[in-house]
Amino acid sequence: MDRTEKLHIAMFPWLAYGHTMPFLEVSKFLAQKGHRISYISTLKNISRLPKLPPHMSFNLSFVKFSLPHVHGLPPGVESTSEVPIHKVPYLKRAYDKLRDPLTDFLKNSNVNWIIHDFAPYWLPGIATPLGIKLIFFSIFNASSSAFGGPPSALLGDCQKRPKDFTVVPEWIDYPCNNVAFKLYEIVNYQQCMDDDMSDIHRIGRLIQGCQFVTVRTCFEFEGDTIKLLIKLYQKPVVPVGLLPPLLSLPSNEDNK
Template sequence: MDFSIKNQLHIAVFPWLAYGHIVPFLRVSQFLAQKGHRIYYVSTPKNITRLPALPPNLRSNVSFIPLVLPQVDGLPPGVESTSELPIQKVPFLKKAYDKLETQLVEFLKSSPQVKLIIHDFCPYWLPHVATQLDINLVYFSILSASTNAFFGSLSDMLGKTRRSPEDFTVVPVWMDYPNNIAFKLHEMVSHQECEDTISDSERHGTLILNCKILAVRSCYELEPEALRVLNKIHQKPIVPLGLLPPSLFGTEDEVGDENWEALKKWLDSKQEKSVFYVALGSEVCLSQELMHELAYGIEKSELPFIWVVRNPPLVEERSAEDMIPPGLEERVSERGLILRGWAHQLKILAHSSVGGFLTHCGWSSVIESLGVGKPLILFPVGSSDLGLVARLMQWKKVGLEIERDNVDGSFTNELVAGSIKRVMVDQEGEQLRANAHAMKEIVGSVELSNKYLYEFTQLLENLTG
């Protein structure tokens, strides 16, 4: 550990209220704290309590600053993150997040040593605050470089050159290399449900305009083309932070480990690379009809599997049981495990019996899978960047996307079963499996991620030095 630096920075870290954001922000905070900098991690009480415990040697350098989330009409009481909400109610969470401005200003005024804020895509009002208090802004986008490049230049984001959902279904001209990165129509329509009166594009653009550095969760070894485009269109420092593989930070989730021994015993009894793992993230909420169609496809594949089924958001009157077709569990009991709630995803993916991952295409999940060399059965459901991640992984030939109707997102269980078999066992999936295995040298490399984080740390030190 390196606490011998001459110029200790005091840095506030301010992620959006989603687990896929707060954990990468914590990982960056841990690295900076390890290098001797003082971190003030700002979030709401419930999100702070959900975070994994810090290693003892970092606790003196990281303070958690809880801000009470204001109540707004439409936001159910007690809700503090996107995982507790259906997509239609996320705009109310954004409204509440925007109201954190007053408390954040109070904290910053009481901590004049803070001269740097590492922030997320949401607080479009932060530049005004930073100017008043003479604070530098560093925008950390937890999204891939390709997703950031797809958003375009400031004039594309703030000028609203793309107005209709259809405008987002073609590869933009500025992504001037052969690629397939664009949304499907149903993905754009779905994403519009979580937009506030201040659009995500406006938030993102305003913050890029005013930040000193745009840091992205990527690396040149994986996305050289997109990083080149980002540098070209923004004309400001674009800094890849590396992929932040979980192995860099040790075991983060000890909760639920009491179930691991039984699960490991089951996996140990299976042949190498014979099992596929299914998990749709902490926030995806498919309709019962589509979940049942997916389930029938999983069954029809006739391959061993582990499927993690989470409860829908707290405010919905459904449970995990509604998502599982009646009788399915009994029919597949010889070869399939259906787990409710939480599972240790990284341990499951890393097991030698697991040969593939049917994923919702969250960037963190994709990184976990490729970090241990497992190919992807791509099933982007939900909003945000998931569709773009699926196209990127298909383009990189490490995954295969389950075919869906472009307009309404419907699919058949036959297509699900066929995609699973192609990735897991068919001859035509052999190249995907080989490519994914090779990718772990990049995605799972602790040394590579450390190198990027170290360069980022040096840039921050020079920015305020």
């Protein structure tokens, strides 16, 4: 790709403040480079974002979708901060229903690339036929991503029981004894997974379908792990830095 080429890039974060803010920071960086950015989310989540500086409004615009209703999700909920953890699976099902309005937008917008989150496992199926390339942006560090392993492991059954997540995986090829969950951590986290499509399978499908992966880290902090991810994913892995701290992150947003 020509470094001087100006692109139309769509940003599609998960519905949590800890995700929407890192995606906004990357959006602002790319807009300052002259690229056209379409930041896509729901009405309420976009309304919560900080106002843009006037000079960015030309290159960065917000695309607001209404979140479809699903049975089990309380009315008006559009973010993980608004529901207890055991209700988050219903939010994921509502998020999946954004597939149709997103498809309509992409068909009429001349988007070149989509930078997406962990959740829209169906995105390669609509982007690839339209000639749109995908970048999976993990808002977590490289060690968290490496723990999940290659797509074959993410889509397989090697980590199925909660106990399986409490040991260092065999594919971690550097000295490490702390890249694993505590049992209570994985049991708590599994409450927010959708039984029909787990987060693990979502990530596996998206890694398979994207052109490269970006991770919220840097070589100075996780050099060995970034090299491992390149080997596990068999595609480029680009660190985007640690990004600014999230100063007002609601306490129950973590790990959703």
